[in-house]
Amino acid sequence: MLRKILLPVIFAVLAYGFWVSTDFKAISAGVAIFLFGMLSLEEGFRVFSGGVLERVLKRSTDKLWKSLSFGIFTTTLMQSSSLVSVITISFLSAGLLGLKEGIGIIFGANLGTTTGAWLVAGFGLKVKISAYAMPMLVFGTILLFQKAKHLKGIGYILSGLGFLFLGIHYMKEGFDAFKDNFDLAAYAVSGYAGLFLFSLIGTLATVVMQSSHATLVLIITALSTGQITYENALALAIGANIGTTITAIIGALGSNAPGRRLAGAHLVFNVATGMVAIVFINQLIRAVDQVSLWAGIADLDFTLKLAVFHTLFNLLGVVLMLPLINPLVRLLERTFKEPAEVKEGPRYIVASAVEFPDTAVEAVRNETLHVYDNAREIICLGLGMRSERVLNDPKFESELARQSAIPRVDMDRLYEQRVKTVFSAIIAFISEASFTWKERQSGDLHWLRDANRNIVEAVKAAKHTQKNMLRYLLSDNHHIRKEYNQLRLSVAHLLQQLEQLRTSSDEETTILSLDELKLAQKEREQKLNQRLYQLIRDNSITPAMGGSLMNDAAYISEIHTTLLNMAATLFTHRRRDLAGAERQIALDPGELERVLEQQQAAAREEKA
Amino acid sequence: MKTRKLLARIRAFFDQGAADSRESQQALREVLEKLKRKERKLRHNLDLERNPEKRSQLEQKILLVHSQRSKGLQLLKEENERDKSG
Numbered sequence: 001m002l003r004k005i006l007l008p009v010i011f012a013v014l015a016y017g018f019w020v021s022t023d024f025k026a027i028s029a030g031v032a033i034f035l036f037g038m039l040s041l042e043e044g045f046r047v048f049s050g051g052v053l054e055r056v057l058k059r060s061t062d063k064l065w066k067s068l069s070f071g072i073f074t075t076t077l078m079q080s081s082s083l084v085s086v087i088t089i090s091f092l093s094a095g096l097l098g099l100k101e102g103i104g105i106i107f108g109a110n111l112g113t114t115t116g117a118w119l120v121a122g123f124g125l126k127v128k129i130s131a132y133a134m135p136m137l138v139f140g141t142i143l144l145f146q147k148a149k150h151l152k153g154i155g156y157i158l159s160g161l162g163f164l165f166l167g168i169h170y171m172k173e174g175f176d177a178f179k180d181n182f183d184l185a186a187y188a189v190s191g192y193a194g195l196f197l198f199s200l201i202g203t204l205a206t207v208v209m210q211s212s213h214a215t216l217v218l219i220i221t222a223l224s225t226g227q228i229t230y231e232n233a234l235a236l237a238i239g240a241n242i243g244t245t246i247t248a249i250i251g252a253l254g255s256n257a258p259g260r261r262l263a264g265a266h267l268v269f270n271v272a273t274g275m276v277a278i279v280f281i282n283q284l285i286r287a288v289d290q291v292s293l294w295a296g297i298a299d300l301d302f303t304l305k306l307a308v309f310h311t312l313f314n315l316l317g318v319v320l321m322l323p324l325i326n327p328l329v330r331l332l333e334r335t336f337k338e339p340a341e342v343k344e345g346p347r348y349i350v351a352s353a354v355e356f357p358d359t360a361v362e363a364v365r366n367e368t369l370h371v372y373d374n375a376r377e378i379i380c381l382g383l384g385m386r387s388e389r390v391l392n393d394p395k396f397e398s399e400l401a402r403q404s405a406i407p408r409v410d411m412d413r414l415y416e417q418r419v420k421t422v423f424s425a426i427i428a429f430i431s432e433a434s435f436t437w438k439e440r441q442s443g444d445l446h447w448l449r450d451a452n453r454n455i456v457e458a459v460k461a462a463k464h465t466q467k468n469m470l471r472y473l474l475s476d477n478h479h480i481r482k483e484y485n486q487l488r489l490s491v492a493h494l495l496q497q498l499e500q501l502r503t504s505s506d507e508e509t510t511i512l513s514l515d516e517l518k519l520a521q522k523e524r525e526q527k528l529n530q531r532l533y534q535l536i537r538d539n540s541i542t543p544a545m546g547g548s549l550m551n552d553a554a555y556i557s558e559i560h561t562t563l564l565n566m567a568a569t570l571f572t573h574r575r576r577d578l579a580g581a582e583r584q585i586a587l588d589p590g591e592l593e594r595v596l597e598q599q600q601a602a603a604r605e606e607k608a
Numbered sequence: 609m610k611t612r613k614l615l616a617r618i619r620a621f622f623d624q625g626a627a628d629s630r631e632s633q634q635a636l637r638e639v640l641e642k643l644k645r646k647e648r649k650l651r652h653n654l655d656l657e658r659n660p661e662k663r664s665q666l667e668q669k670i671l672l673v674h675s676q677r678s679k680g681l682q683l684l685k686e687e688n689e690r691d692k693s694g
Contacts, residue, residue, distance in 0.1 A: 512643070512676055519672060581635035585643075585680040587672070595675050599668050 010208065027174030027218075034167025034214050037160045038080055044156030064325070067101040068318075071108020079164075079213060081113035085248040085266055089259040089352060091359055099329050102262045106248075107269060107321065110241070110314045116213045117237075117307040120168060120220050130169035136162030168217055175225040190231065195278050198232045202239020212244035216310070220303050230302045234281065237310050238274045245270050256350050261332040268328060273317030287312055344374065344418045346425040360433045361444045367426050368451050368570060374418040375455045376495055379462040379559065381409045383469055383488040390492045391499050397492075400485060406470050411463040419459060426452055444576065451569040454562035461558040462491075468548045479540040483531070483549055487556045490524060494560055501571040511568045511582035519592055521560045526596070528553055633687050640680045647673045 017024040061067040071088075075081045085106055092102045136158045143155030189197055206215045216237060223233045245267045252263030277284060288309045289299075297304045321328070348366040353359045380387040384406035389396045430445045465487075472484040497517060532553075536546045568586070572579065587595065647670060654666045 510639075510642075512639070512673075515672055515676065516669065519668065577631055577635035578639060580632065581639045581680075584636070584683055585639060585676050587675060587679065591675060591679070595668075595671050599671055602667065602671075603664065 023174050023177040025174075026170050026177065030167045030170030030172075030174055031209060031214055031218065032167070033163050033170060034217060035209060035211060037163025037165075037167055038211060038213065039160075040156050040163055041078065041160030042080060044153050044158075044160050061097055061101045061105060064100060064104045067097075067104030068108040071105035071110075072112040073108075075109040075112025076115045079113075079116050079119075080211070081109040081213075081244060082211065082248070084109045084112070085262075086352070087356060087359075089248060089252055089262050092258045092262050099258060099261055099265070099332065100325060102258075103265045103269075103325055103328065106262065106266045107318050110269065110273075111311070111318060113212060113244075114307070114311040114314050117216050117220065117310045120217050121224075121303040121307040130166055133162045133165035133169065136165070167214075168221070171218060171221045172224075175221050175227055190229075192278075194232055195235045195238075195281060198235035199239035199242070199274065199278065202236035202241075203243040204239075205236075206240045206243025207246045212240040215240040215243065220306060223306060224303045230305070231285075233302070233306050234285070234309055235278075237306060238277050238313070241314070242270050242274045252352075256347075257336045257338045259350065259352065260336045261329075264332050264336065265328060268332075269317060269321055272321065273313060276316065276320060277313040284309065284313060284316075344422060346370075346422050346429075349425060349429045354429065354433045357433075360429075361448070364426055364430060364433075364445060364448045365570070367422060367429075368448050368455070371419055371422050371426065371452060372455050372566065372570065374422070375459045378409075378411060378414045378418065378459055379491065380495070381414070382411050382459075382462040382466045383491060384473060385488065385492060387495075390495055397489065400489070403473065406473060408466075408470055411459070411466060415459055415463070419456065423452055423456055443580075447569040451566040454566040458559045458562040458566075461555040461562070465552045465555040468552050472545070472548070477541060477545070479535055480545050480549065483528075483535075483541075484552070486528075487553060490521075491556060491559055494563060498563060498567050498571060501567060511572050511579060511586050514564050514568055514572070515587050515592065517564055518561075518587075518589075519595060521557065521564075522589075522592055522596055525553065525557055629687065629691060633684060633691075636680060636684045636687070640677060640684065643673055643677045643680065647677065 014028060017028065060070045071084060075084050078084065088097065088102050088105045088109075091097045092099065097105075140155045140157070140159030140162055143151050143158065146152055146155065202215060202219070205218070206212050209215060219228070219233050219236045219240070222228045223230065228236070245263070248263045248266045252259045288305055291308050291312065292299070292301075292305050295308070297308065346367050347370055348363040349360075350363070353363040377387040380390055384403065385396070385400065389399070393399075427449065430449050433445060469484055469488065472480045473488075475481050475484075494517070501513075532546055532549055535541045536543055541549070568583070572582075650666055650670045650673065654663060654670065657663050657666060
């Protein structure tokens with residue numbers, strides 16, 4: 001209800017304001033242009049970086065001090081703590097970051113955003129900023145019409161900066177003219193009542209504009225023209241800091257529990273910092289005076305003093321909250337719990353990840369690993385084995401040989417419960433994501449989709465072989481029993497080798513090294529075929545048994561092929577260009593066959 | 609010379625297709641270099657190995673890596689020719 005009437009009310013108030021005052025119109029246009037500039041800048045960073053930001057984020061956030069510095073640096077660079085916090089939420093949701101590191105980035109972003117106040121107060125008000133805006137807009141727009149993505153990105157960034165500068169210029173002009181007609185300073189409220197009132201106004205203004213930066217620029221320009229008092233400007237700045245969490249909260253609405261936890265941390269930090277600032281406002285004002293005196297800022301230069309205040313109180317917040325990170329993490333984990341799963345759903349792919357190419361790829365990769373883990377358990381159960389024993393128990397082979405009873409599991413039900421929902425979610429996510437952009441990451445998503453299809457096919461192949469597997473593994477005929485045990489052991493060995501590949505950090509683990517496993521598979525198939533005909537000829541197994549063995553060997557072969565194809569995407573190194581080259585070089589089945597023939601010919605020659 | 613280099617850089621900056629092709633050739637070269645090192649190492653291990661079964665395994669690996677290298681070299685040659693004709 002509130003949401004329905006909010007927009008018309010805002011429109012009505014603005015329309016009335018435009019009708020009453022042309023200066024108000026200029027200020028509002030300034031804010032609108034400024035916000036448009038920020039949107040353009042965000043777009044530019046997305047298009048231009050094409051994932052660079054995300055790659056850097058991944059590398060530079062593994063420690064708390066690193067994530068803190070990273071938050072400061074990126075927010076200073078992009079001049080938008082909101083963008084940084086939304087990206088961080090999507091990272092956390094995709095499982096790329098821990099909550100603690102995410103909180104570090106958010107703390108850093110709060111400090112980084114204070115550089116904006118310095119830029120506007122120190123530079124924006126003293127130089128004719130619109131003079132810089134015009135050329136930026138012209139060059140930026142020309143670049144926007146270029147086909148190359150990186151040129152377009154530069155275009156967005158340039159025009160974004162141009163609009164930011166132009167917006168500041170209009171706000172300044174508006175306030176300059178405004179002060180001749182009105183004196184907002186007459187409405188100043190002093191004392192704690194004023195502090196709370198103006199903090200609330202600052203919060204609301206930032207919620208509406210979804211940018212603390214825009215609010216701060218408004219405050220600084222209004223302060224520079226004497227429209228608001230210094231004290232009230234401080235309160236507005238505190239409010240802006242609280243209001244800025246709205247973007248992260250909106251971002252977290254489409255996110256999972258980790259994303260919500262981070263948005264919660266953002267809110268807790270900013271509200272707590274704001275409260276401390278309000279309570280200790282007099283001490284803070286004295287500290288600002290001291291710092292200003294030390295930095296050589298004139299006593300009456302309130303705009304620069306506001307910048308000092310903004311930096312000081314955010315710094316105070318970081319100093320106060322850093323030691324409390326661990327209790328905060330525990331509190332948030334208790335508050336936002338992961339929902340209990342009946343049908344296993346996706347863990348990593350969330351709507352907010354779709355917007356950032358590398359995050360989306362990483363989320364799909366993690367989700368595919370999730371599908372693989374579940375599929376591996378189902379395949380093992382279908383073949384009468386336990387996945388954890390296969391991977392961790394060196395004695396599992398001898399135990400399998402002694403197995404006297406094998407429980408039959410409902411593979412269809414397991415597939416529905418543990419694979420299908422996640423698999424479908426991945427396919428839906430990839431369809432949506434690859435529709436959104438045509439970047440290099442689309443190639444990664446193509447391979448990941450293929451990997452998922454391969455995993456599902458492996459489960460289905462295991463299901464087809466289950467009936468005969470259980471029947472012949474407990475057969476009285478030890479020949480057929482041995483052959484079927486060999487078949488399932490070949491799957492177990494493959495799973496072990498894949499697990500080694502997965503956990504190996506070896507540079508040599510490449511798509512090409514999988515060719516060795518494929519060759520071994522071919523060799524084994526050839527040997528089985530030779531044995532099979534011999535067993536039928538010797539009447540060791542019946543022709544019906546032979547037929548079943550042949551069919552099931554084909555299903556087992558399919559498990560090998562599909563899982564090896566999956567491993568080429570999931571378990572090899574991630575340098576996109578090298579992976580592409582290796583896929584080209586990897587041998588196809590015919591080429592592998594020739595290698596095998598050559599080797600057998602050489603072996604025969606040696607014997608002769 | 610400096611101007612020519614600068615022009616080449618500017619051209620590369622604006623020509624995404626050529627840059628992609630160069631990148632792909634560079635990647636092929638890098639992979640081939642790794643394979644060459646791997647083959648050399650395997651041959652060295654074969655010289656030291658006396659166990660017939662292990663020797664046979666090593667021989668198979670060498671044959672495989674050699675086939676991969678031949679295929680990679682052929683691909684690189686084709687890309688170079690395509691670049692020259694394009």
